[in-house]
Amino acid sequence: MGKAAGETRDLAARDLALLATGRLRHAGLRPTRQRVELAGLLFRDMDRHVTAENLHAEVTAAGVKVSLATVYNTLHQFTEAGLLRQVIVDAARSYFDTNTGDHQHFFLETEGLLIDIPGESIEVAGVPAPPAGLAVDRVDVVVRVKRA
Amino acid sequence: MGKAAGETRDLAARDLALLATGRLRHAGLRPTRQRVELAGLLFRDMDRHVTAENLHAEVTAAGVKVSLATVYNTLHQFTEAGLLRQVIVDAARSYFDTNTGDHQHFFLETEGLLIDIPGESIEVAGVPAPPAGLAVDRVDVVVRVKRA
């Protein structure tokens, strides 16, 4: 069944798979079937925000068999490789953002919705020097919004 | 045993209990034994960052019997009442900050350590208008730091 689904995919999907493969190799990750499929879904569109559960449902719905544990592994591997950025705004789950560039987020708590804010528009000034022995790794800004 | 511990507390602790009681009443919360104890621990010092597990261990160590579920309930009730601010920076657990004023945080991930940044020192500029129908609730800035 997974095989049949693979054969019936159109050319665009195959191109995406090729792109994904290259991207994975470049990141030092073996282009396994699961990783290629996940990367294909993640990087097909720009600026996606997914949770593990979320992505697992999507890949499963696409007829591909991948375990949830592997989705978790893969998301973390992609994050370590700089392909994803992990955003923690909800106590219940982690989000992974395909946009690794300089930008921030709106977060609509009631719906678990994350919306990008371009990096150029926002600016954080006056961050004090971190305590001795520590260096700034990155600055996260979350603008929590509510229905008006 | 809880009773004995109560009797042997010094005056300062009793004053704190009185303060906590007033604070709770003011917030519309019944000053129950558990809430008074937790409030006493939370607001004795300024700018504390606790987790539920954390606070439960502390209150237990102080000889007071409070269930973990009640600690969770209480932290959320205090947060709703504006006595605490919930800070979510770690996928694994929530922090509750006794400082509800305008300020932000350094976060040292490797140690789960949260450090206040005074509100006056930091400034966020250029936040775009939120999407239609949404209003800004609050802006959280987390400066993630690493050992240098």
Next chain:
DNA sequence: ATAGTTGCAAAAGTTTTGCATTGTA
């Protein structure tokens, strides 16, 4: 061939829930 990956199921950890009991007003 071999080293890296995956799947599965179970473990671990945090947070929530249901309901009988207790305590506050």
Next chain:
DNA sequence: TACAATGCAAAACTTTTGCAACTAT
């Protein structure tokens, strides 16, 4: 006396882990 709050244990979740089976190079 009412009604809110608590305790307990179990449930619900998300995330991690261990190990045998598999697969890319």
